[in-house]
Amino acid sequence: MSEAEFISRLRSIATDPAARGLADDAAVWEGLVLTHDMIIEGIHFLPDERPQDVAWKLVAVNLSDLAAKGAAPLGVLLGYSLGDDAWDKAFADGLDIALRRFGLLLLGGDTVRAPAGAPRSFGLTAIGRAPEKGAPSRSGARPGDQIWVTGTIGNAGVGLAMRLGEVESNETCLDAYRRPQPQLTFGQAVAPHVHAMMDISDGLIIDAGRMAEASGCRLGIMLESLPLSAALLAVRPDVVDTRMAAATAGDDYQLLFAADPAEAAAIREIAEGLDVRVTLLGHTAVGEGVMLTHKAQRVPLPERLGFMH
Amino acid sequence: MSEAEFISRLRSIATDPAARGLADDAAVWEGLVLTHDMIIEGIHFLPDERPQDVAWKLVAVNLSDLAAKGAAPLGVLLGYSLGDDAWDKAFADGLDIALRRFGLLLLGGDTVRAPAGAPRSFGLTAIGRAPEKGAPSRSGARPGDQIWVTGTIGNAGVGLAMRLGEVESNETCLDAYRRPQPQLTFGQAVAPHVHAMMDISDGLIIDAGRMAEASGCRLGIMLESLPLSAALLAVRPDVVDTRMAAATAGDDYQLLFAADPAEAAAIREIAEGLDVRVTLLGHTAVGEGVMLTHKAQRVPLPERLGFMH
Incomplete structure (x- = not known):
């Protein structure tokens, strides 16, 4: 078993x-x-x-x-x-x-x-x-939704590499690994505007796959849109491999959510008011699983999707 | 620390x-x-x-x-x-x-x-x-209360000795060790009638001491009243040492409670209705700690009061 x-x-x-x-x-x-x-x-x-x-x-x-x-x-x-x-x-x-x-x-x-x-x-x-209007699930994404993510992705994974002495350290990435910041205020504010929401703990791609499976639709993610921090780019080159590593590293504790495109302005306003970075990562579609693209080119899923445990 | x-x-x-x-x-x-x-x-x-x-x-x-x-x-x-x-x-x-x-x-x-x-x-x-009228605490016992216990004491401790091959096995004691039965129905029924209640998990004496400390009074326990099962007495002689061992063994998961003597009839009626054995163990008094007696003779507290963890 x-x-x-x-x-x-x-x-x-x-x-x-x-x-x-x-x-x-x-x-x-x-x-x-x-x-x-x-x-x-x-x-x-x-x-x-x-x-x-x-x-x-x-x-x-x-x-x-x-x-x-x-x-x-x-x-x-x-x-x-x-x-x-x-x-x-x-x-x-x-x-x-x-x-x-x-x-x-x-x-x-x-x-x-x-x-x-x-x-x-x-x-x-x-x-x-729970929010008065109900807690968003992972399963509510619908084809045609926009896919969003808070903050930046991959800092904690690089922070772990820094802790292991594999790369020169900086405080931003080390802090992301040691002191993850749950997006509580933003989560409460954005909840009424989303169809589905979850946190990214095991890696963006593996967790996006879970939302796709629960929702019964396909999540299309544009790797070129993946938000990377200056601190991460200080130690990694901005190439597809770096983006893939960030998308499969765990411990980000950012929020991934799907919302009707009509909510985009409200979402951006909430994020601005709370000084939280939000990034439009892609769209949902009829189908299943996660589809990765980089500048409109299809990219195959990596063998390791994230932290399996 | x-x-x-x-x-x-x-x-x-x-x-x-x-x-x-x-x-x-x-x-x-x-x-x-x-x-x-x-x-x-x-x-x-x-x-x-x-x-x-x-x-x-x-x-x-x-x-x-x-x-x-x-x-x-x-x-x-x-x-x-x-x-x-x-x-x-x-x-x-x-x-x-x-x-x-x-x-x-x-x-x-x-x-x-x-x-x-x-x-x-x-x-x-x-x-x-929680019960509508509030959940009883450990701290509500008052001098003059009666001290009660459900079920029998010491079976699980002997069951553990049986598991370790230290004494000939019987199913009653082994079951008490392997399959403790939380006294849920009785606990709910008796709650409105008690001043203080707790479960015995680490041993009767150590847990009684906790009730005494929380309540700011003394708990007097008559060892001769300690309810021992026939299954326990089948493998242990009915002497003070056996009673002390039962009172300091852990894993009983019986309820210890303190109630006004005026509640005694109601408590016995509840117990009878639910087919739960209850035993009057002693009384609370002004003072602190646990006072053990055996047939009106003071018995010193043992060095090991129960399971410390």
Whole structure:
């Protein structure tokens, strides 16, 4: 039973509409948006990561799921495996900062001590208030929609390469990797204007494929439109390979959304008001999967679409 | 920073009344009761435990927290670390059975793959509906209350000894260890009649001490009244040591509650109607901590009060 088979088995259990077929960023239930993400040492964070940054990331990755549903963050429950004292203290300090930053209540949780030598694993359940007009799903994109993305793509992937010493460091990319910024305010503001929305956690292409599958349409993405930061372009040449690497790197925590072209002006106005960069990436069409183009030339999908886990 | 210091640091963050000072079984927030418990291989379950039983236990230990707040179970989010395929499949089957048994929705969650060789760790967030008249806390016991406990105490501890081959096995004790039964129906029915309630997960004495501390009074427990099962007494002699071992073993998942003596008849009637055994264990008094007696003789507290984690 592969992970896909296991999730498919869980889907056969999660039959209530609130679970959204386990195919969305979060559950939407009785006016609340609920999500639970785990992070494990050696898989989701480097063993030498700063504990404050691990705490930030644990909070931010969960809040990014809330942002994708247009939810206002309310509270969290923490599952924590104890380690050495100094690490735990620094983690708690980082958690305190992250929860204050996002106005989150720490409601409860559990602390455990794992066997010696075990990688540390943490879980967070985040709860938000669903938008009054309903939380956008991944499945609502319709042929003819415009495809948008917030921020820039690929910074965190380059930041990880910098952490691994593979490329000269700069703070912008390192920060994108260490301190992802969930697009909460923008997500809440734009939610009533979109047909579908999700966050990009595993990579733009793999996540776009998930929206295409859930929505039953094709997502066409123009690689030349992919928003790359100056910080990324400071260490990578602006060639198709760089764009493909950015589109398949994970940990961006930007929002990908599909909207009727009639909403474009409203979306740009919201983004401008909140000082959030938004980029028109392409269009949806009848069909399935993701179609990549670069300056109107079809580009085949790469073998590795993103972070599979 | 010990675990106690870490939790104390978390308490300084969890200042909202909903968190109940992280000193209760669950958070009570906007009419919901929320809890999150983790279980880790080698700590909370044996590596050779049946995966169906691990799934049951993960659900049951969280529901026991809901039972202690008189909550009606609604739904869960699962954090799951993948292992080998057969194990995962059997876990999913067990989860399906447990969720159906308790009428719980699987709302969402996360699956991750831990590094090879790492102990498996699972988290569950359980959500319930708080009782209309409020969820009992651990802190409401008052001097002069009667102290009650459901079911029998110590079966799971003996069941663990049986699993480890330390004593001849019987099904009742093994089942108590493998398949704890959260006292949900009784918890909901008795909640309006109690001053304080909690579940016994780490051992009767250590948990009673927590109620004493939270309530600011002394809990007097008569060891001769401790309800022991016939299955336990089939493998242990009925001596003070056996009673002390039962009172310090963990994993009972029975309810401990304090109530005005005027409620005794109502409590017995509820218990009889639901076919749940209840036992009057002692009384609260002005003071602090737990005072143990055996046939009116003071018995000193044991060095090990229960399962510390």
